[in-house]
Amino acid sequence: MFTIFEQGKTTIDRGKGGLGIGLALVKNFVELHGGSVAAASDGLGRGAEFTVILPLLQIAESSQRDTMQSAAAGKPLRSVRVLLVDDNVDALHSLSYYLSGCGHQVQATADPIEALRIASEFLPEVAVLDIGLPVLDGYALAAKIREVPALQGVRLVALTGYGKSKDIERSRAAGFDVHLVKPVLLQDLDTAIARLTAA
Template identity: 35%
Template sequence: MPLAVQPAIPTRETDPSPDEDTPLERSRVLVVEDGRNAADILAMFFQMEGHEVSVAYDGVEAVDVSAVFRPQIIFLDIGMPRMDGLEAARRIRRQPGGREIVIVALSGLDQDEDKKHCAEAGFDCHLAKPVCPTELRAVFKRFQERLARL
């Protein structure tokens, strides 16, 4: 699903607090989404945020790209052909260094059972689609210490 990005016009009421304005460290981000337009838009967003980005369009490609690109954080769609995101996450976790990567589920399903399956597969957190820029930035803030160690 496409990322909805609407530019905000800063006002006194919407100016970011100093904590929100703190720049985040540049990270290696892997975007995995079988919807090519959605993947490319999400990748473009992360590039505009200053991150180094690679894209994979299915779970098999995600596992292969992850082994070479060595991402610090992966935004991984769950429902994909060839290999779903749950199996891709399990395989990435078994790669050298795979346990340290932050893996974020992107899913159209947001029930407790879906979140449980994601946690069991090794995801660090779960975002329901469509996601907004604020949610994506919050993930980086939440895991910034861990990302800095990778």
């Protein structure tokens, strides 16, 4: 059943049979991460159980420290107050978890209006803003942040799916210090934060 285009028999009450690629993709992705996937069922109409096994990633503290130092061009990364704003909740949680694990103080939200309130209280040193936000896009949010006297020194990082020269110019004109393209490499984000907050 994990073979591409493999499907069960389509009956009249099963109008949406799919393309037959879903389980093959699952198997490939899981195996690329060093894991395995298996399926079991007690028969027709009795449901199915899928088991995905993935290896646990263990990073030694010294290894993580080395990674942080290398991102800062040989200088140790200090703890930084970082505001994350992205309406992609999965990406938001992943980046928040990663940066917190690197020792940063992180506040994250998917709501740009809420981000303004958080920023005024949290006083981030770096704000990583998605550009394609609802209600208030990243450019408008950057302008609003710049209007708050207490946030004049915050460094702004644009996070966007667009990376052409005109997109980079637009983010620079909007007051962003760095332009990163999704999916962002964590090392690039580390480097940006280290460079922007270097004493």
